[in-house]
Amino acid sequence: MTDDAATFTTRSPATGERIAEHPVDGPDEVARALSRARDAQAGWAALPASRRRDHLLRWKKALATGLGPVARTIAEETGKPAGDAALEVVLTLEHLAWAARNAERVLRRRKVGTGVFTVHQRASLVYRPLGVIGVIGPWNYPLYTPMGSIGYALAAGNAVVFKPSELTPATGLLLAGLFDAAVPEYAGLLTTVTGPASTGDALARSGVDKLAFTGSPGTARKVMAVCAETLTPFLAECGGKDAVIVTADADLDAAADAIVWGALSNAGQTCAGVERVYAVREIHAALCARVAERAGKLRPGAGPDATYGPMTLPGQVAIVEDHVTGAVSAGARALLGGPESVRAPFVAPVVLTGVPEDAAAMTEETFGPVMAINAVAGVDEAVERANASRYALGAAVFCRSGRTGAAIAARLRAGAVSVNSVLGFAAVPALPFGGSQDSGFGRIHGEEGLRAFTSVQSMTVQRFTPPIALTSFEVPAATRERAIRMARALHRRR
Incomplete structure (x- = not known):
C-alpha cells in the first residue's frame, strides 16, 4: 500500500517490483457501481434465458481469445508459472460455458x-x-475462484459488483x-471495484442482495457480521485442511504422483489442496519414499523452468515456517526439506511424517x-483423523477398488471427495463445491451454484372451485368436521 489513501500499489510477489497503481474505491465509488449494476440488471433479468446464454457465451469467446493476456496478468500478479495461469483460464471457461448453457x-419453472x-x-x-450480487474474491486463483460466483450469478439473471483481492486487482x-x-x-x-479491506467492507454495507466471499475464516466472520446488520445473505468459502487416505491395496505410484501435485501446485496455495495424508501402516514407508522422491525433483522460482x-x-511465509x-520441534521427522526450505518469497517442498495431531x-x-x-x-483410524479437523472442504481416497x-x-x-485422484471434482462444472464449519457454507458450481443466486418463489394457481373449501369463514362446521375425519382416516394408514 502507498501512503496515498486514494491509491495502492501492486508488486511482483517474486521480485517486489512495482506492477501498477490502482484506486482505492470507497463507499461512494461502490455505491455508484451498485447503482449502475441495478440499472443494467433490470433489462438483463427480463431477457429470455436463451438470450442471456448467448451473451455469456460471447463473453466466454472473448476470454478464450484473450487467454494469453489474461494468463499473463494472472501470472504477473500471483507469481505462478504461465502454464498454471493458462490452466486456470481454461477451467474458468469450462465453468462459464456450463453455467451459460444450463441455467435455462x-x-x-418447475x-x-x-x-x-x-x-x-x-x-x-x-x-x-x-438482483445485484457482491463478490469478494481471493488472490490464489483470482479468476477461477470468483468466477464460480460471478459466472453463475450472471447466468441466473443477476448483476455483479466484484471486489478482487488487493494483490490481484488487474485480473x-x-x-x-x-x-x-x-x-x-x-x-x-x-463492475470491478478495487482496494483493500475497506473496499470489501463498503461492498458488504452497500445494499447488495447477496455477498459471496472467499478468504480466511477470521475475515469471513467479520464480513458476515457486517452482512448480519442488514440480513444480507452470505456465502462463504473459507479454505480447508484437506486429507488424503491411502489404503493398503492402493496404487502407490499413482497416489504419490497425485499427492505431490495436490500439495505443491500453486506453491500449496490451494484451498482444497493436499495438506494431510493418512496412510495405512503397512504401506506408509513405501508411500513416503515415493512422495519424497517426486517432491525432491521440484523447484520453486521465478524463471520459466520453475515448478511453482x-x-x-x-x-x-512466516506461517509456513x-x-x-513447530512440527519438527514437536517430534516430527522431515523426509524432505525442513525449516531451511523457507527462503522468502520462495518455499521449497517439505515432506513431514510423524507429525503430532495437535500440531499447527x-x-x-x-x-x-x-x-x-x-x-x-487402518481405514477406520484414517477416517476418524480426517474428520477430526474443524475444516471440511475437500478430501481424497486412494484404494484399489473404486467402489470401496x-x-x-x-x-x-x-464437501467434495475424489477417489483415486485429487481435486477431480474441481474440473467438473456440474458438481457443487463448498464445505462446512471453518470451510464456510453454501455452494458454488453446478445446479446448486445457479440456485444459490436466486430466490425461490412458491406459486399456486387455483384451477377450479374445490368441493370442500377450507380457507373460508363460510365453510359449515359439518363440512370441516367431515374433512378432518377424512384426513385422519387417510393418515392413519401407512
Whole structure:
C-alpha cells in the first residue's frame, strides 16, 4: 500500500517490483457501481434465458481469445508459472460455458405435486434472480475462484459488483473489461471495484442482495457480521485442511504422483489442496519414499523452468515456517526439506511424517508447499483423523477398488471427495463445491451454484372451485368436521 489513501500499489510477489497503481474505491465509488449494476440488471433479468446464454457465451469467446493476456496478468500478479495461469483460464471457461448453457434448464419453472385437499391448485416453483450480487474474491486463483460466483450469478439473471483481492486487482479489471467489450449493451452489469479491506467492507454495507466471499475464516466472520446488520445473505468459502487416505491395496505410484501435485501446485496455495495424508501402516514407508522422491525433483522460482512460484501473500511465509518449525520441534521427522526450505518469497517442498495431531501443521491451514504423511492402523483410524479437523472442504481416497474407495469417501465429512485422484471434482462444472464449519457454507458450481443466486418463489394457481373449501369463514362446521375425519382416516394408514 502507498501512503496515498486514494491509491495502492501492486508488486511482483517474486521480485517486489512495482506492477501498477490502482484506486482505492470507497463507499461512494461502490455505491455508484451498485447503482449502475441495478440499472443494467433490470433489462438483463427480463431477457429470455436463451438470450442471456448467448451473451455469456460471447463473453466466454472473448476470454478464450484473450487467454494469453489474461494468463499473463494472472501470472504477473500471483507469481505462478504461465502454464498454471493458462490452466486456470481454461477451467474458468469450462465453468462459464456450463453455467451459460444450463441455467435455462436448471432455473425453469418447475411444477410440484399437490395433496388431496389441494387438488384444485396448480403448484409450481419459480427461481427469480436476487438482483445485484457482491463478490469478494481471493488472490490464489483470482479468476477461477470468483468466477464460480460471478459466472453463475450472471447466468441466473443477476448483476455483479466484484471486489478482487488487493494483490490481484488487474485480473478483476480485465475480466469486467472483457465483459463490457463482449456485451456492450449491458455495460455495468459486471463492475470491478478495487482496494483493500475497506473496499470489501463498503461492498458488504452497500445494499447488495447477496455477498459471496472467499478468504480466511477470521475475515469471513467479520464480513458476515457486517452482512448480519442488514440480513444480507452470505456465502462463504473459507479454505480447508484437506486429507488424503491411502489404503493398503492402493496404487502407490499413482497416489504419490497425485499427492505431490495436490500439495505443491500453486506453491500449496490451494484451498482444497493436499495438506494431510493418512496412510495405512503397512504401506506408509513405501508411500513416503515415493512422495519424497517426486517432491525432491521440484523447484520453486521465478524463471520459466520453475515448478511453482513464490508465496503470493508475503505474510504467509512466516506461517509456513512456523508450522514446519513447530512440527519438527514437536517430534516430527522431515523426509524432505525442513525449516531451511523457507527462503522468502520462495518455499521449497517439505515432506513431514510423524507429525503430532495437535500440531499447527495438522490443525491449521498451512497454505504452503508442505505435506504431512502420518501412519494409521487402518481405514477406520484414517477416517476418524480426517474428520477430526474443524475444516471440511475437500478430501481424497486412494484404494484399489473404486467402489470401496467411494464407500470410504462417503464416510468423510468433506464437501467434495475424489477417489483415486485429487481435486477431480474441481474440473467438473456440474458438481457443487463448498464445505462446512471453518470451510464456510453454501455452494458454488453446478445446479446448486445457479440456485444459490436466486430466490425461490412458491406459486399456486387455483384451477377450479374445490368441493370442500377450507380457507373460508363460510365453510359449515359439518363440512370441516367431515374433512378432518377424512384426513385422519387417510393418515392413519401407512
